[in-house]
Amino acid sequence: MMVRVLIIEDEHLIRWSLRQKFEARGYQVAESETGAAGLAALEEEQFDLLMLDYKLPDMTGLDVLGKIREKDKDIVVIMMTAFSSIESAVDAMKLGAYDYVTKPFDMDQLLRTTGKALETTKLRREVRELRRHMQQTFGFDRIIGDSPLMAELYGLLDRVAMSSSSTLFLRGESGTGKDLFARIIHYNSDRAGRPFMNITCTALSETLLESELFGHEKGAFTDAKSAKRGLFELSDGGTIFLDEVGDMPLNLQAKLLRFLEERTFRRVGGTTEISVDVRLIAATNRDIERAIEEGAFRGDLMYRLNVIPIDLPPVRERGNDIKLLAQYFVDQFAKDFKKPVTDITKGAYDKLFDYAWPGNVRELRNVMERAVLLCDKDAIGPEDIMIGRAGYASPANPATFVLPADGINIHELENDLLRQALARAGNNKTQAAKLLRLSRDAFRYRLEKLGLL
Numbered sequence: 001m002m003v004r005v006l007i008i009e010d011e012h013l014i015r016w017s018l019r020q021k022f023e024a025r026g027y028q029v030a031e032s033e034t035g036a037a038g039l040a041a042l043e044e045e046q047f048d049l050l051m052l053d054y055k056l057p058d059m060t061g062l063d064v065l066g067k068i069r070e071k072d073k074d075i076v077v078i079m080m081t082a083f084s085s086i087e088s089a090v091d092a093m094k095l096g097a098y099d100y101v102t103k104p105f106d107m108d109q110l111l112r113t114t115g116k117a118l119e120t121t122k123l124r125r126e127v128r129e130l131r132r133h134m135q136q137t138f139g140f141d142r143i144i145g146d147s148p149l150m151a152e153l154y155g156l157l158d159r160v161a162m163s164s165s166s167t168l169f170l171r172g173e174s175g176t177g178k179d180l181f182a183r184i185i186h187y188n189s190d191r192a193g194r195p196f197m198n199i200t201c202t203a204l205s206e207t208l209l210e211s212e213l214f215g216h217e218k219g220a221f222t223d224a225k226s227a228k229r230g231l232f233e234l235s236d237g238g239t240i241f242l243d244e245v246g247d248m249p250l251n252l253q254a255k256l257l258r259f260l261e262e263r264t265f266r267r268v269g270g271t272t273e274i275s276v277d278v279r280l281i282a283a284t285n286r287d288i289e290r291a292i293e294e295g296a297f298r299g300d301l302m303y304r305l306n307v308i309p310i311d312l313p314p315v316r317e318r319g320n321d322i323k324l325l326a327q328y329f330v331d332q333f334a335k336d337f338k339k340p341v342t343d344i345t346k347g348a349y350d351k352l353f354d355y356a357w358p359g360n361v362r363e364l365r366n367v368m369e370r371a372v373l374l375c376d377k378d379a380i381g382p383e384d385i386m387i388g389r390a391g392y393a394s395p396a397n398p399a400t401f402v403l404p405a406d407g408i409n410i411h412e413l414e415n416d417l418l419r420q421a422l423a424r425a426g427n428n429k430t431q432a433a434k435l436l437r438l439s440r441d442a443f444r445y446r447l448e449k450l451g452l453l
């Protein structure tokens with residue numbers, strides 16, 4: 001990349017010697033003699049590095065830093081200061097300067113410092129670019145649906161995304177969009193610039209889950225060869241999405257509750273209280289009230305999580321949204337697969353509206369994906385819509401699978417299901433096992449048995 005450096009410094013000789021060094025490295029250099037001129041230059045052009053003198057004719061370097069900060073520039077600043085005013089350099093660091101160099105310069109050291117600073121600029125820009133991309137990807141407009149239940153949700157979402165300290169609890173059947181909503185809320189809150197971390201409580205053993213969440217000290221357990229920070233520390237300032245919190249072991253529920261009450265925690269095997277500013281978004285597709293009755297979930301934790309409950313409606317209660325969603329997925333997959341499909345026939349819609357969608361939006365998405373693949377006309381017909389076959393247990397249809405009149409080869413069926421689950425989970429065995437309501441071990445066992453491993 002072409003590196004652009006701005007030097008704000010009133011002493012001609014210093015500007016000159018820096019310019020020599022920087023230009024020898026191929027950097028492009030601009031100079032300003034005063035704070036005001038420097039700020040104006042920063043308005044005009046994008047720089048990668050700012051060399052900022054502490055004592056300027058019209059203001060101090062700290063004033064300049066303060067002004068840059070107001071504008072939230074991600075430029076990296078190195079303060080130049082006389083050795084006698086080293087305290088002000090420390091102040092500058094507090095105001096966000098990257099580093100400082102003292103006059104007279106040790107040129108080797110100065111070039112090392114600027115080299116590192118430029119690395120930082122590059123990373124910051126990349127992070128910003130990625131964030132911008134995520135914000136686009138997870139805009140509110142990603143949520144399809146204008147049924148009354150969804151309209152109600154939008155109002156709520158708008159308010160909760162911004163009140164960014166509150167704990168949220170997303171409840172809804174499988175495939176209703178809990179994952180999607182959690183991300184959208186994060187990327188539209190003032191935490192968007194900080195990490196979004198995601199953990200599924202079912203995927204890990206109790207010990208591992210605890211250490212993933214809270215971190216551990218060296219030697220806390222056999223495998224803990226070194227200390228490790230957990231998600232709570234890593235996502236400081238950001239959001240943790242705690243998926244399937246209904247499956248969290250009771251022991252850990254107590255620890256989570258303590259965190260929610262005190263906002264501090266200890267690493268596994270640690271004694272220090274660590275406090276972080278993390279927003280928690282929990283989600284579950286279990287009937288949590290029933291889990292409480294059965295003693296599998298703590299009532300007091302539910303109460304804490306439930307500060308703002310967000311209930312995601314199942315597709316079968318979303319009326320006309322089925323139409324919007326179906327059309328949305330057709331457009332999307334037609335584009336992905338480069339197929340000239342644009343419409344959905346009335347017959348196909350009848351089929352979509354007749355079905356109970358136990359797998360909700362995810363299932364609808366899969367059905368539309370297959371429909372687009374199967375369709376060889378410009379409109380999807382009922383014959384392209386393959387639903388209600390094996391797979392989902394549906395409240396409307398308790399027999400998930402109807403045995404055909406002439407029977408079926410159960411080995412072929414199992415083989416077929418395992419393959420489909422793997423394909424749908426993008427070869428992720430844990431996810432695939434989940435689709436079949438199997439433990440990972442049971443899933444692997446079956447794969448092995450059928451020679452699929």
Ligand SMILES: Nc1ncnc2c1ncn2[C@@H]1O[C@H](COP(=O)(O)OP(=O)(O)OP(=O)(O)O)[C@@H](O)[C@H]1O
Pocket residue numbers: 142143144145172173174175176177178179180181284285361362365
């Ligand atoms: N309202 C919506 N508009 C558009 N797409 C949606 C909507 N709701 C869900 N989706 C899509 O449906 C799929 C499933 O959603 P998601 O993974 O968020 O569900 P979930 O509630 O987390 O399910 P599970 O409980 O199984 O984890 C995703 O591809 C998601 O992008």
Ligand SMILES: [Mg+2]
Pocket residue numbers: 178179243
């Ligand atoms: Mg999910």
